[in-house]
Amino acid sequence: MSELEKVFKKSYKCPICDSNFKNLTVKQGKARMVDTDIDLKVNYNDIEPLKYDIIMCPVCGYAALERYFDRVSVFQRKNIIDKICQSFNSVFEEKDEYTYDDAIIRYKFAFLTSQVKMSKNSEFGYLCLKMGWLYRSYAASLDEKEEAKKEELYKQELFYLDKALNYFINARANEQSPICGMDELTFDTLLASLCVKLNKTEDAKKFMNIILSNRNATKRIKEKVRDLKEILEENVEEGEN
Ligand SMILES: [Zn+2]
Structure with missing residues (x-):
């Protein structure tokens, strides 16, 4: 079964600009687990669900992990409109599947949103963890010949995992359990x-x-x-x- 058959267009309503839009998401039960890496990253057959974890409004640029998507205060909403939406140029076309490069852009917008929201350490940590893992899968998807690119992706992976660890250590000291569920x-x-x-x-x-x-x-x-x-x-x- 191809990746294309494992995803579908799901409807969302943006909590910032109220637009209705669709994003690709993985169909329930379609991702089959293969194994788990040392750091608990789960690997799946024929698909990397991490690519589909960010919900992003194509109209205003607001982006977040599903768990945080609707959690926006009045104050955060105003900041997001001022600092993201007003300078956002929609360049996103509708796609049938996301490439790793598409996914990285979506994560970067989610990171920007978190900065403007002044999110908790746990939310930053979770984003960085998923980004690190995404870079790992990206590298693994490349041909052996693309060694230089693999090396660059590996550096990005370690960069984000290190950031994730630091955010999580801060979250552990300052936030109540459960953290990130x-x-x-x-x-x-x-x-x-x-x-x-x-x-x-x-x-x-x-x-x-x-x-x-x-x-x-x-x-x-x-x-x-x-x-x-x-x-x-x-x-x-x-x-x-
Ligand atoms: Zn929006």
Whole structure:
């Protein structure tokens, strides 16, 4: 089944300019999971759903992850109109599927929206995490011959994952659980995983200890921590050689 058959045009109403518009979104149950990366990124067969995670109004440029799309205060709305909509030139044509480059533009508009909204650290973190993962999938979709481009995308991936980690650490200190819809243990596991992925050994150990001392930690989560520890040790050994 092609990507084209797994997405459809869904209708939305913009909370900023009140326009009705359509965006592509993944049909429920059509993305089949293949496996999960160290940092909990889920991979799917024949489609990267992350490309379809941003809802963007083609009329005014307002963009956000679905979870945050309708959450706009009167004050934020006014700022978005002043700082985004008034200078936004709609250049978006209707598409049957989004390319990685389309998706990156959509994420950048969502990032801009979050800046103007003065969103919480968790919202920035979630955007950066998804952007980092998007760059990873983009690189994986390219041919071996495109090594220079892959290298550039990898740098972007690490840049955004590092930003995500910093935002999440701030969110953990200042926001109430659940953060981004994750309970405390899942969120701490994500942080530990990101630290391992980014080779931040001390921070990784700190979060692993927090997880292991949480009396609610399930067997499955403890196993995940054990896996992360192994990867971390391998990374340290490689670094020493
Ligand atoms: Zn709009």
